[in-house]
Amino acid sequence: MKFYFSMFTLTLMLAISFPLYSQQFLRTSYYSQNVAPQLFFDEQGRPISGILFDITHTIANQLDMQLEMLPIPRKRVEQSLETNVIDMHCVANPMWYKSIYLQWSDVIYNNPDILINRRGITALTKLSEYKKLKIGTTLGYIYPELSSYIDNENILPIPSLTPAASYKKYRQNKISGFVSASIEASYFYKNIEDSVIAMNDNEIHCALSPSLDKVTVNNINAVISTLKVTGEIDNILEKYRRIPESKLDRIQTLSD
Numbered sequence: 001m002k003f004y005f006s007m008f009t010l011t012l013m014l015a016i017s018f019p020l021y022s023q024q025f026l027r028t029s030y031y032s033q034n035v036a037p038q039l040f041f042d043e044q045g046r047p048i049s050g051i052l053f054d055i056t057h058t059i060a061n062q063l064d065m066q067l068e069m070l071p072i073p074r075k076r077v078e079q080s081l082e083t084n085v086i087d088m089h090c091v092a093n094p095m096w097y098k099s100i101y102l103q104w105s106d107v108i109y110n111n112p113d114i115l116i117n118r119r120g121i122t123a124l125t126k127l128s129e130y131k132k133l134k135i136g137t138t139l140g141y142i143y144p145e146l147s148s149y150i151d152n153e154n155i156l157p158i159p160s161l162t163p164a165a166s167y168k169k170y171r172q173n174k175i176s177g178f179v180s181a182s183i184e185a186s187y188f189y190k191n192i193e194d195s196v197i198a199m200n201d202n203e204i205h206c207a208l209s210p211s212l213d214k215v216t217v218n219n220i221n222a223v224i225s226t227l228k229v230t231g232e233i234d235n236i237l238e239k240y241r242r243i244p245e246s247k248l249d250r251i252q253t254l255s256d
Contacts, residue, residue, distance in 0.1 A: 026065040027086045028056045029072035033138070035162050036187050037240035038091060045071075051183070054236045055108065055227075056090050059206075062223040063216075075140060077207070078102070084211040088220070092207035096142070105206035106221050109233055113143065114185060115197040116170070117177030122195050124149075132156040136166030136178030143179060145199045164188075186241060 030039055030047050039050035047053050047069055060067035072080050072089075078097050080086045094104055115135070121127065127149045137143065139159040149155045160166045163180035167188045170178050180188070181202065206224075208217055227233045 024065055025068050026056075026060045026063065026088070027068045027070055029070050029077055029080060029086045029089045031072060031074045031077070033074055033162050034091065035164050035184055037183065051236060051240050052091050054239070055233070056088075058227060058232065058236070059090070059220060059223050062226075063219055081207055081209045084209055087209050087212055088206045090204075090206040092205055093203060094205065094207075095144070097207065101210040103208035103210060103212060103217055105208060105217075106224055107203045107205055108224055108228075109204050109237060110201050111181045111183045111204050112202045113145070113179055113199040114182050115146075115177055115179050115199055116185065116188075117195050117197070118170075118191075118193050119176055120193075120195050121177070122197060124197055124199065127154045128152070130154050133177070134158050134175040136160055136163075136169055136175045138163055138166065138179070141179075143199070146179075183237070183240075 030052065032045075034047075034050070034052060037050055038052045039047045040053075042048050053069075056069070057067050070080075070086055072086060077086075077089050077092075078099055081089060081102055082099055088105075090105075090108065094102075115121070115124070117135075119130075119133070124145060127133065127146075132153055133155045135146070135155045135157060137146075137157045137159050139161055146155065146157075150157060158166070158169065158175050160169065163178065163184055166175070166178035166180070169175045179199070182198075206220065208220070212220075224233075
């Protein structure tokens, strides 16, 4: 009953606050580095399911708008938001962007970054004991928690396009560890010798275009709040939590 009441209240509120002249399309973005379970693609490279897919479609549906998913390279997302090419990008954190003009939704969920390694390292401070330890990172990503260890050459970043590519290098013994968001890491196989370090809380938001009016921003936040209260966000995350053969139980608990 609580769920239906909340959804009815949200629908009534949006009907009152959402003006007839507002846009009917909600444009969002995706890129090839959105690996499973954020996105799954068809043979033509079009997104067909995943956490990002479900959350953005649910937001658009609750706003009675049609979602348009545009392929935007990750390094162009910030510019595309500023220039009104897209309205929102919903796997984002304010720490990842420099623009002071972007608007932000409330927190949708947490997806901590973790460092997986085979050296038995269970705390970031232990990295200071190493010299040029090869750690896989994702190209273009910044990891503030590792910056001092990189500057002091305790670790040597080995960039790859995706965490999955870093995982492959890790299993080939080309690197001693790699960084991945915990939800994405739940799709990798865990060996008994793998140690895991939680690096941060990594709060995930929608980055919103400066061109979005206050009413639309408030409506997006109202939808997100209701989806969290009713458990719909948790249901989406659980739906894609991990593939059956995954053994990353320790990693998974870090993203709960």
